[in-house]
Amino acid sequence: MTITTHTVGDRVIETTVPVGAHYVEGTTLDPSGPLATGAIVLDEAVAPLAPWSARLTAGQTLTIVDVGGNQSADFLVYNAQDTDERYSTPDTLAWQKNAYLREGSILRSNLGRPLMTVTGNEIDRQDTIGGACSKESNTLRYGFHTEHQHGCRENFLAEAARHGLGARDLVSNINWFMNVPVEADGTLGIVDGMSAPGKRVALRAEMDVLVIVSNCPQMNNPCNDFNCTPLRMIVTAPTDGSDHA
Amino acid sequence: MTSIADDHQTDSVLAARADARAQAERTSEYMPYRPASSSPVVPQGVDRDALVWAETVAPGGYTHRIIARGTRLRLDDPTGNACAHVIVYNALETNERLNVADTIKIPWQAYLGVGHPLLSGDGRALATITADTSGRHDTFCGTSTDESTTAKYGSAAPEGPSPSGRSRFLLAAAKHGLTGRDLPPSVSFFQGVHVEADGGLSFLGSAGEGTHVELVAELPLLVLIVNVPHPLDPADDYLVGPLRVHAWPGEPTLPGNPQFTATPEVNRAYLNSIDYAEARGL
Numbered sequence: 001m002t003i004t005t006h007t008v009g010d011r012v013i014e015t016t017v018p019v020g021a022h023y024v025e026g027t028t029l030d031p032s033g034p035l036a037t038g039a040i041v042l043d044e045a046v047a048p049l050a051p052w053s054a055r056l057t058a059g060q061t062l063t064i065v066d067v068g069g070n071q072s073a074d075f076l077v078y079n080a081q082d083t084d085e086r087y088s089t090p091d092t093l094a095w096q097k098n099a100y101l102r103e104g105s106i107l108r109s110n111l112g113r114p115l116m117t118v119t120g121n122e123i124d125r126q127d128t129i130g131g132a133c134s135k136e137s138n139t140l141r142y143g144f145h146t147e148h149q150h151g152c153r154e155n156f157l158a159e160a161a162r163h164g165l166g167a168r169d170l171v172s173n174i175n176w177f178m179n180v181p182v183e184a185d186g187t188l189g190i191v192d193g194m195s196a197p198g199k200r201v202a203l204r205a206e207m208d209v210l211v212i213v214s215n216c217p218q219m220n221n222p223c224n225d226f227n228c229t230p231l232r233m234i235v236t237a238p239t240d241g242s243d244h245a
Numbered sequence: 246m247t248s249i250a251d252d253h254q255t256d257s258v259l260a261a262r263a264d265a266r267a268q269a270e271r272t273s274e275y276m277p278y279r280p281a282s283s284s285p286v287v288p289q290g291v292d293r294d295a296l297v298w299a300e301t302v303a304p305g306g307y308t309h310r311i312i313a314r315g316t317r318l319r320l321d322d323p324t325g326n327a328c329a330h331v332i333v334y335n336a337l338e339t340n341e342r343l344n345v346a347d348t349i350k351i352p353w354q355a356y357l358g359v360g361h362p363l364l365s366g367d368g369r370a371l372a373t374i375t376a377d378t379s380g381r382h383d384t385f386c387g388t389s390t391d392e393s394t395t396a397k398y399g400s401a402a403p404e405g406p407s408p409s410g411r412s413r414f415l416l417a418a419a420k421h422g423l424t425g426r427d428l429p430p431s432v433s434f435f436q437g438v439h440v441e442a443d444g445g446l447s448f449l450g451s452a453g454e455g456t457h458v459e460l461v462a463e464l465p466l467l468v469l470i471v472n473v474p475h476p477l478d479p480a481d482d483y484l485v486g487p488l489r490v491h492a493w494p495g496e497p498t499l500p501g502n503p504q505f506t507a508t509p510e511v512n513r514a515y516l517n518s519i520d521y522a523e524a525r526g527l
Binding site: 047 | 272324400424
């Protein structure tokens, strides 16, 4: 039984909980800034391994900053007025006839309607086919010894519960800053990322939306460069009365 | 800067696949054992080959399973620091669930021990305690919440060093389509509480290392188990120990078993459970 020491605010506690690893000392961190114009209405850091959520009104833009580089931001989005309408990978991909997300990609709902639009993107391509990690699927991918580890599905469930949502509301998600190539013979998998500290993606809400994010805790594959770092979430609102950030 | 990434070759899909597969033979202090017969910590006297569930639950961790009627469920506290918070449901109709008030009121007894049933709100025995070498359990305090955990340890973040019991129950419940409204008060094993004459709740804590509790499922059960510090644990730090779980098939409490008629109340609870089970064709 291993005991580790953690600082939480002004409190230092010892714990036997096998908490996942954070980034190593010396990691380059670049908090960057918003990838949209307008007034900043929310600016929050998401700690490594942690969940996060926010509501955006139509027209607002969410900038997600990959502060430490190659840190997967597992992402779900719902119609805030009716969460039965939620992000749909197949609708998004079929509509744009492409397996990757890039600037101009429209994140579509299970009703085929635009939830958000990628208005800015500093990565060659973004993933929405790799799904989220879970403590259960970790046992298939890496072995039974990983089952106790924290995963994105735990984060999604914990954060979803704060909004009255549960397991039935989790669907295939987006992984901002994660790299999942599909090769010519169909081979696919998570490989070293193409992002870097301070790289960003910007998403404009096309309706009032609820966004749920897991700052991925995975330490068994390169989706976080084996080095879990923070994310920065910035919401901006247009100041000129238009919807264009 | 050295990084764990330096130990991994993951620059192509095939390299990443080989890297992932190379991790499979590792072990952990805290893990499920599959098949269950591969458990390295089979309790003495338990038939390894009969096991249907075996794992070591991490400090701050949780587990959950649907078990058949008659299953024996054994919880071991190897270090004396575990605290097993438990909720059981009728797996066939999860609206039927542990009712802690009935569980202490109907047997006329607040303290859990051998022969004590875990009763539902529907007048049936969901489980019965069949062995107990600890005697330090609690039916009063339930489990910890984010509110109480944050006040005590500074954080209750699900990814952090001090998760709350309720947040862990929520995750376990979610895996079965249940939500916060489906979490009734829980019981806990291995950390005792005593009610003083003036009503004060005294924390007795553990009976020491190496104790265990065994239950029998009187109906098919959904079992949720959370391993977090007891709400009254006076320690400033979050030092809960690992919890071992083993289960194997057996029989529910039936006529002929002395427990079946141990008290008039529990006898009628078993009759109700059997009546339900037989009508369901179990």
